[in-house]
Amino acid sequence: MTRSTASAPHRIVVLGAGYAGMTAALRVARRTRGRDTRVVLVNATARFTERLRLHQTAAGGELTDFRIPELVAGAGVEFVEGWATAIDAERREIALSTAEGGRTVAYDTLVYALGSATDTTTVPGIEEHAFTLNGQDAAERLAARLAELDAAGGGTVTVSGSGLTGVEAAAEIAESHPALRVVLLGREQPGSMTGPKAKAYLDAALARLGVEVRAGVEVAKVLPDGIELAGGELLPSDASVWTAGVRVSPLAAEAGLATDDRGRVLTEPSLRSTSHPEVWAIGDAAAVRQSYGVLHGTCQSGIPTGMHAADQIARTLRGGAAKPFRFGHLHQPVSLGRHDGVIQFTRPDDTPRGACLTGRRAVAYKEFVSSTPPKTYRLLTRFPVPSTMMWTRGGRRNG
Template sequence: MTGQQRIVVLGAGYAGLSAARRLARTSRDATITVVDSRTEFVERVRLHQQAAGQSIRRWELRELLERKGIEFVRAHVSDLDPAAKRVRLDGERSIAYDTLVYALGSAADRGVPGVAEYARSVATPGDVHALPAGPVVVVGAGSTGIELAAELAESQPDSHVTLLGAQEPGAWLSARAVAHIDASLTRLGVTIRSDAKVVEVLPAGVRLADDTVVPADTVVWTAGFTVPDLARRAGLDVDAHGRIRTDATLRSVSHPDIYAAGDAALVAGPGERPLRMACATALPTGGYVARAIVARARATEPEPLRFRYHLQCISLGRRDAVIQFLEADDTPAERVIRGRAGALVKEMIVRGAGMALGLR
């Protein structure tokens, strides 16, 4: 790069850290600043373990970043001014940038009545606290709901765990994977309701669309995620969910000095299907953004992002998991790894993601 380019990365999750670390290795003539409201990095893919009462490791962001020559600013981003190329922080502070990496991630969607008041979440580190013993209803039969229900049932066998979803757990996977998930949850004592649409969270349970009330001491909401409205408020081109629309190089289609990665980016994958919100998306898109920024600074047009998923991993407690192999278009293949072997593969993949961020 020529001159001191000011690169600001918003968010210190998988995507933000991946981008910042690669930029630090390859951008010798740039200053790199990462902004996040948290002081610690926690592996989001382990938050269901923490909710079940297990201890998970944390890393100090300042130490993690500054040893690589990256400035860390702990602050909440309150506003973005693309015309002035400034990020406004809480209080009167602001940071100027030449290039911005938008990697603010996602949080729990609390739009259903009662969720904000009465439900817990495992979407972000700030949401998670060890859940008390007693009847628990987990709403949402996606990956997060499945992992949490299994972890709770295994760690707290005296708690009655109910998993509610509109479809059977893992419905988007192969028949072999779905059968194993059902068998594992049943073995752990989880009650599965696959015809349940929750329309309201109550102080002591949930109300379904048919007006049935399912009682619980604790309700955990895993049915959907949302992204910050910062990009929308700043006038960037976003989709209906608030994700920044990007071109083939993950650059904002409306503001070319802004790149987006991870959950807050709308990225076209194989067959033009949007890439899903996942660690498996955040790490490679963060790394790609860094390569694209460096290429353009060197007056070279970057190759378009070429990306495909290979696996989807769902843990079922500490000694069981499903590893679903995927076709190029992200649909399930026939091959599945199950049981203890699956748990070992899942742990290896999670540890590998941490190593990519310098956590090991």
């Protein structure tokens, strides 16, 4: 049953304004311009969070304050600020908590783009005693703590999780706070998903920055002043940063949408929900299967899912059949502080090729792709930007 009538426009609601959601909202507004549609973008905050750069905030850097209302101004997108608390899939309504109180937003078509966050439930003590990069506020809290340690003359910072998020955080903190001891903990070696040349460069950069690497270890508990490893070893930690593992919002599963064992929405090849055809799932919140497996959460794959879903929604509203989504990975860019980096080029399945960039060339490359989304959002309000302009950073961010 649809809410649209002869007098009411077809309401397309995009839930979540991360990289994928912002892309979808602007793209679908562009693709349906002139039709009887209304595009609504819902997000918990009015600030666009540059998740790719939160390690910079955590280390004390200041990012540009991109405001979502400004990014969508003139694009035919209505912005609603509110925290989604429930989805009623039968009534096609989203319950929100806003500054003014509770309200609902109705939809005919829903683009589910709530993304993911660091999982703080896997080990006792994470929620109470660890810092994360789960948003601007969380990164700023970590920055404040690091500043306190600097003022006190030093201390130990542990970063748990040797995936690319952990590597970037450890490198950024070590470079920006040379008086602090930085220890990177993980089950695997940092850069284990890269090729030999890129990994050797990454290892050397971490050593140059003074980052101590403890690989092959498992954290059993996060304590107020330390980390307990499996086996009982205690490591002192004045600031414990957690970057290992991700989780998605439970809203889709609670609403009765078909999800996988991690809570991601199961999709048809077109990115439509397998259980609710009026719902399209994109980005980290979707279990998108390709020939080489289910996509892991990255901005590199998330933005194209937003573009594809927008295009197929417009296509189906015109009476056409939705086309399948096809995607191949391109690269794994890694920051190693503000002045160094490594770019591992990959095959479509994200396994490493032989080629990589290092040093200043890698910094220039990564700065270009990392700064692309806000600029491209502005272009999307004016021009039908081709999908090749939306390729951006990828690689496994957590581990």
